[in-house]
Amino acid sequence: xxQGNGTRDRGVxxxxxxxxxxxxxxxxxxxxAGVTTALALADAGMRVTLLEGxxxxxxxxxxxxxxxxxxxxxxHVFLRCCTAYRxxxxxxxxxxxxxxQERLDVPVVDLDRAEGNRLGRLRRDALPVPLHLGRxxxxxPHLSLAERASVGRAALAxxxxxxxxxxxxxxxxxxxxxxxxxxxRAVEALWxxxxxxxLNAVAGDASLGLAAMVFKTGLLSDPGAADIxxxxxxxxxxxxxxxxxxxxxAGVRTEVRTRVTSVSVNxxxxxxxxxxxxxxxxxxxxxxxxxxxxxxLLPEGALDAPEDLLRIGTAPILxxxxxxxxxxxxxxxxxxxxxxxxxxxxxxxxxxLKEGQYLALSQSTAQNEIDEPVAVLRExxxxxxxxxxxxxxxxxxxxxxxxxxxxxxxxxxxxxGRLRPGARTKAPGLYLAGAWTATGWPATMESAxxxxxxxxxxxxxxxxxxxxxxxxxxxxxx
Numbered sequence: 001x002x003q004g005n006g007t008r009d010r011g012v013x014x015x016x017x018x019x020x021x022x023x024x025x026x027x028x029x030x031x032x033a034g035v036t037t038a039l040a041l042a043d044a045g046m047r048v049t050l051l052e053g054x055x056x057x058x059x060x061x062x063x064x065x066x067x068x069x070x071x072x073x074x075x076h077v078f079l080r081c082c083t084a085y086r087x088x089x090x091x092x093x094x095x096x097x098x099x100x101q102e103r104l105d106v107p108v109v110d111l112d113r114a115e116g117n118r119l120g121r122l123r124r125d126a127l128p129v130p131l132h133l134g135r136x137x138x139x140x141p142h143l144s145l146a147e148r149a150s151v152g153r154a155a156l157a158x159x160x161x162x163x164x165x166x167x168x169x170x171x172x173x174x175x176x177x178x179x180x181x182x183x184x185r186a187v188e189a190l191w192x193x194x195x196x197x198x199l200n201a202v203a204g205d206a207s208l209g210l211a212a213m214v215f216k217t218g219l220l221s222d223p224g225a226a227d228i229x230x231x232x233x234x235x236x237x238x239x240x241x242x243x244x245x246x247x248x249x250a251g252v253r254t255e256v257r258t259r260v261t262s263v264s265v266n267x268x269x270x271x272x273x274x275x276x277x278x279x280x281x282x283x284x285x286x287x288x289x290x291x292x293x294x295x296x297l298l299p300e301g302a303l304d305a306p307e308d309l310l311r312i313g314t315a316p317i318l319x320x321x322x323x324x325x326x327x328x329x330x331x332x333x334x335x336x337x338x339x340x341x342x343x344x345x346x347x348x349x350x351x352x353l354k355e356g357q358y359l360a361l362s363q364s365t366a367q368n369e370i371d372e373p374v375a376v377l378r379e380x381x382x383x384x385x386x387x388x389x390x391x392x393x394x395x396x397x398x399x400x401x402x403x404x405x406x407x408x409x410x411x412x413x414x415x416x417g418r419l420r421p422g423a424r425t426k427a428p429g430l431y432l433a434g435a436w437t438a439t440g441w442p443a444t445m446e447s448a449x450x451x452x453x454x455x456x457x458x459x460x461x462x463x464x465x466x467x468x469x470x471x472x473x474x475x476x477x478x
Contacts, residue, residue: 023046023047023283023284023463023465024046024047024048024049024281024282024283024284025038025041025046025047025048025049025282025283025284025285025286025459026048026049026050026051026271026273026280026282026284026285026286027041027048027049027050027051027285027286027288027433028051028260028263028273028285028286028287028288028289028297029051029052029059029287029288029289029293029433029434030050030051030052030054030056030057030058030059030254030256030288031057031058031059031060031061031288031289031434031448032058032059032061032085032088032239032435032445032448032449032452033059033288033433033434033435033448033449033451033452033455034050034052034059034286034288034289034433034452035050035057035088035239035243035247035452036088036433036448036449036451036452036453036456037286037288037433037452037453037455037456038050038247038250038252038254039091039092039246039247039250039252039452040452040453040456040457040469040470041284041286041456041459041460042247042250042251042252043250043469043470044456044460044465044466044467044469044470045465046284046460046463046465047251047253048250048251048252048253049252049253049254049255049280049282050247050252050253050254050255051255051258051259051260051273051275052254052255052256052257052258053256053257053258053259053260054256054257055256055257056236056240056256057239057240057243057244057254057256058235058236058238058239058240058243059239059448060073060074060405060408061073061074061076061235061239061445062235062236062239062240063234063235063236063237063240064236066399066401068352068353068354069323069351069352069353069358069399070234070236070350070351070352071234071321071347071351071403072231072234072235072236072347072350072360073235073319073403073405074317074319074360074362074403074405074408075230075319075343075345075347075360075362076230076231076235076445077197077228077229077230078098078100078228078229078230078444078445078446079100079218079225079226079227079228079229080100080222080224080225080226080227080229081217081218081221081222081225081226082229082444082445082446083446084446084449084450084453084471085444085445085446085448085449086100086229087449087471088445088449089238091246092238092242092243092245092246093242093245093246094237094238094242097231097232097233097237097238098229098230098231098232098233098238099229099232100227100228100229101227101228101229102227103123103124103126103224103227104122104123104124104224104226104227104228105121105122105123106121106122106123106228106333106334106335107119107120107121107331107333107334107335108120108121108122108142108189108193108334108335108336108337109334109335109336109337109388110141110142110189110336110337110338111336111337111338111339111387111388112337112338117387117388118141118142119141120139120140120141120142121136122136122140122193123136124136124223124224124226124227126223127223128223129220129221129222129223130152130155130156130159130220132223133219134152137151137152140189140190142185142189142190142337143185143186143189143190144185147183147185147186150180150181150182150183150186151182151186151190153180153181154177154180154181154182155215155219155220157180158212158215158216158220159216159220161208161212161216162212163209163210163212163213163216163440164209164440165209166209166417166418168207168208168209168212169207169208169209169210169414169415169416169417169418170207170414170415171207171208171209171414172203172204172205172206172207172208172414173191173195173203173204173206173207173208173210173211173212174187174202174203174204174205174206175204176208176211177191177203187203188337189337191203193335193337194214194215194218194219195211195214195215196342196364196365197335197342197343197362197364198214198218198442198444199211199214199412199442200315200317200364200365200408200409200411200412200442200443201315201364201365201411201412201413202365205365205411205412205413206412206413206414207412207413207414207415207416207417208414209417210412210416210417210441210442211412213440213441213442214442230332230333230345231350232349232350233350234350234351258275259275259276260273260274260275260297261274261275261276262274262297263285263287263297263298263299263430264299265299265427266281268281270282270283270429271283271284271285271429271430273285282429283429283463284429284430284431284459284462284463285429285430285431286430286431286432286433286455286456286459287430287431287432287433287434288432288433288434288451288452288455289434290407290434290436291309291310291312291410291434291436292309292310294309294432294434295307295309295310298425298430299427299430301426301427302425302426302427302430303421303425303426304426308418308419308421309419309421311419312410312411312416312419312420312436313410313411313413313416314406314407314408314409314410314411315364315365315367315407315408315409315410315411315412316366316367316370316404316405316406316407316408317362317363317364317366317405317408317409318363318366318369318370318377318402318403318404318405319360319361319362319363319402319403319404319405320360320361320363320377320381320400320402321358321359321360321361321399321400321401321402321403322358322359322361322381322382322385322397322399322400323353323356323357323358323359323397323398323399323400324356324357324358324359324392324395324396324397324398325355325356325395325396325397325398326356326357326391326395326396327356327357327391328357328359328385328389328391328392328395329344329346329357329359329389329391331346332345332346333345333346336388339384339387339388340363340380340381340384341361341363341381341384341385341388342361342362342363342364343361343362344359344360344361344385344388344389345359345360345361345362346358346359347359347360356398359385361381370404370406371404374400374401374402377402378400382397382400408443409435409442409443410435410436410443412442412443417438420436420437420438420439421437421438422437422438422454423437423451423454423455423457423458424458428462429459429462431455431458431459432451432455433448433451433452433454433455434448434451435447435448435451437451437454439451439454453470453471456470457470
């Protein structure tokens with residue numbers, strides 16, 4: 001059955017020829033990594049078939065319907081320094097739908113103050129690094145004067161680290177912060193405020209190499225690097241509808257509800273990709289699926305240590321959705337201290353809600369809550385929202401529900417860097433893509449897109465095809 005925009009449900013694939021003038025590539029997985037790979041290969045002149053087991057594209061960054069609401073499974077943001085994901089948005093025609101704030105400005109509310117909630121802000125000035133954050137840090141009310149000075153010294157020390165140094169991968173960020181004079185309060189009110197949202201781990205559980213990469217790139221590279229962007233429309237509008245449209249325009253054949261059961265070398269030295277009842281022949285195959293699924297599909301000998309893929313841990317994210325009968329939050333988002341609540345986003349307009357306000361709470365490092373019943377989470381979080389947002393007191397809760405991603409990201413634990421494989425395997429013509437591969441970034445949309453470009457670059461290079469149409473960051477990703 002044919003779907004809109006030329007994308008087909010699981011059906012007859014026998015009409016897909018094995019090869020042609022540009023060669024044929026099969027991309028397994030329709031998340032951001034797979035869509036990026038397919039677009040990059042098609043732009044370079046290859047014929048591409050994209051296979052996705054779900055009925056939609058977008059991977060873990062998707063939308064669904066709940067009555068009249070269009071709901072994102074979780075709140076996803078990106079930064080101005082995420083050049084790959086911003087290229088992806090531009091490539092699919094969605095950049096205007098996910099703009100970046102003009103200047104970094106994050107409201108931070110502390111609920112631990114005896115005198116009542118205290119508001120601070122992390123914002124930047126139009127000054128060079130590191131002065132761009134100087135005034136904000138000097139006035140940050142959630143740290144003492146001595147703690148603020150200590151944070152500045154630690155930031156300068158962090159700036160001197162090389163995130164690519166393998167020695168940093170084996171150390172944890174929390175120990176490094178303690179060794180550089182950071183109090184428990186400074187870690188909670190600043191370092192983890194940023195790190196938990198970007199790494200999905202507290203400092204003590206995060207690789208120093210990945211943490212250094214995040215803070216150096218986001219806060220210590222360019223004055224505007226940490227400006228925040230987010231979709232003003234449902235994620236499905238970007239990662240599914242517009243992505244399908246771009247794939248169709250590029251000539252990619254996209255098959256959803258099509259699960260790959262095996263990948264093997266054929267008698268001609270190419271690749272056979274098996275789906276139920278069908279076999280596709282290809283010159284190149286890219287596995288753009290989660291690490292455990294990639295492990296199960298890899299033919300013997302494709303990696304020296306395929307078991308390493310199973311050693312890459314996963315970390316959950318819990319998303320709590322609350323619909324009120326009135327407006328209770330006056331800003332697009334905020335973050336909080338002294339409460340289980342981490343980040344709160346206003347998703348009213350994007351969801352299509354006509355009356356009241358829809359808030360989405362994004363709860364990273366949710367290992368202790370990911371399986372809690374909805375009733376328990378409701379009892380815990382509604383009072384916290386009343387503490388955080390006084391306007392919720394007396395407001396009617398029209399809906400309360402939860403979305404859970406138990407393996408939302410790979411766990412950025414010390415030592416994970418040596419487990420992450422590159423795009424190339426030992427099997428000629430077989431490549432890997434995914435946020436969990438060796439992009440140098442944590443498990444973000446940016447990492448997923450970079451991995452897709454890197455896999456495409458590797459495949460094109462091996463086939464002797466020009467990589468000139470790839471985006472200008474591909475050298476880093478390849």
